[in-house]
Amino acid sequence: MGEQSGKFLLCSHYILIFAWAQNAWDMLSDEQSQKHITTGSGDLNDILGGGIHCKEVTEIGGVPGVGKTQLGIQLAINVQIPVEYGGLGGKAVYIDTEGSFMVERVYQIAEGCIRDILEHFPHSHEKSSSGQKQLQPEHFLADIYYFRICSYTEQIAVINYLEKFLGEHKDVRIVVIDSVTFHFRQDFEDLALRTRVLSGLSLKLMKIAKTYNLAVVLLNQVTTKFTEGSFQLTLALGDSWSHSCTNRLILYWNGNERYAHLDKSPSLPVASAPYAVTGKGIRDALHTNLREVDATEQATTVFLYLNVWHILHSQIEKQLQGGQLPIGMDNS
């Protein structure tokens, strides 16, 4: 893998060997070819830069009933969208700590996703699907690996075990933990222990995300905190945990609509976007377009655009290395 290729840096006075370092230019092409998992809502994908990023840990928090589990299930389904329809064609691991995973709803969301794919690629059923995923809800359900966790001990155990599990199942592209908070609010009197255990977990999860090139999505609950003279809502697990995740998305109610607020990201600006929870799953909120937008269409467009860019970029690079000028640059 790219990250593990050795690079030598010769300096006049000493030799430094960076066994695991990578220069920023290589990382740029890595970042651009990074896959995104569509959330189902075009507006939400836009503020996320295309969707949930692989190789990163994203925390999603919100008040009860706003749709965190819905979004988690939607991502576990959307990661399985076959590559020829603009998806990642991967599998999902869903770690359920609260028992909120209702399998009939997962079936409904899978059906909604398939219906949108077929609507967008109407000739797909005519193509022969040799070795490709059949567009049936049962197949989508079969590719979600499910763990039901009943205590924080099991939560630590499953995250430790994931390293071995993912080595055996290399096609997993997303790990959803719903919710990472529940057991840590129940059984802990010793807050120092809790902080230590949580920081250990977050390091392991970051390592898993990077090593296996997948997205880690952690769903979190809210609590109240006294800041600036009043009680405000904030995500649970404390200040030290809030540093652990690379991205943070907060789901909240804005008037009569559900909104998502990108609170923390290394490369994207803070922004909010509306979304809706429909019978088919997470989709765009109705009023943003005159007709209901097909979110898969937007995601596909974004993904194809990124792919084309990457192909162009690597072609240009190859030609530069080969001493030729890229096409179109002859006369200027």
Added chain:
Amino acid sequence: MANMPVSEMRLPPHLTHLLAARRLDTAKVSLSIPPPLLPPPLLTARASGLRSVPIQDVLSLPEVELMAILDAGLPTARAAVALVSEAACPPCQTALTLLEERVRLGGGGRLATTLCGLDEALGGGIPMGKLTEVVGPSGIGKTQFCLKLALLAALPEYYGGLDGRVVYIDTEFKFSSRRMIEIGQKSFPQIFRQEGLAQKMAGRILVTRPTSLADFTKSLEEMKVTLLQHDVKLLIVDSMAALMSLENEKATAGFRQHPLRGTLSFLKSIAEFSRIPVVVTNQVRSQSNDDGYHFSFEVDKKDGNKCAERFDSHLVAALGIQWAHAVTVRLVFESHSGHRFIKVAKSPMSPAVAFPFIVESSGITLLSDESIDVTGPEITSIRCQDISPGQNVLAR
């Protein structure tokens, strides 16, 4: 027995893991992985006479301390952690096997409430294996709803019931057998006319009246065996808030959150491993300054308008936000515009909708099966305008 690993007990795998995780068995789950699986360095470490280490400690201790306990080096400690994690991890299933199991168990996994609109909104009825909350101001009909559910679970299957026993935990001394029989007679006259059936139905409902949280937890512990052996099909706790307020009177400030811990996940795990619906009633309280309503980024954007949105006449559910996260389905009973409504405020299966209802001699009846959509802040708020006495048509 004290060191017997849970894996050696003859239990189905998912139960083994649940019991071990919840420490519901008295055995201390110890590092007793069969010797052939242990790598040689670990074997010698154990052979040096160290007492067995609980799994919980193996996984949460820092590596240095673990090395000290095992008297071994870092690679061995790491190998021990990996091995124990794999053993302690629950079995991996897929969503498809969950679906197949649900289908195999039959019954759609729901307890139908016979309120057609509500059943449709909830995808068939109260879900099994999950925690359902019924919250509302006092006198609105929560206990009436619970009585009806208790009756429905006791009814034979060909009348739409679950044909099983019901455990009714009554903390406020509101359970009335007379009222329940009356509901039965008015809703299912043809059944209750039969000789001795009323007695049989009533005999299936076990009522317990704990006086404190400790009492409650103890009776739940004793009950978990009963739940498995005696075909209990429904557990009702009426009401949870009363138990907590008893605790709050005793506890000092700062420990307000404590009583909930443990009880909550215990209830949920009971619901799941016995696969029965658990219905819990909750009270309301008025809004206090301690409730946060907005995130910091919301407050910055708007000016003081946001604060004005707190309607002082609105109530909130008791037991806090932690409880609100933990329940799977929340049914809010409220009254406004001269009617009472059942509102599905939180449900993974349906959007927020409300149905008007009345309480009459046959229990709760929906005035209309047409759902009213509820959006935005109305979903979480609970309104309680005066319930006029004329609306209560309970036969005396």
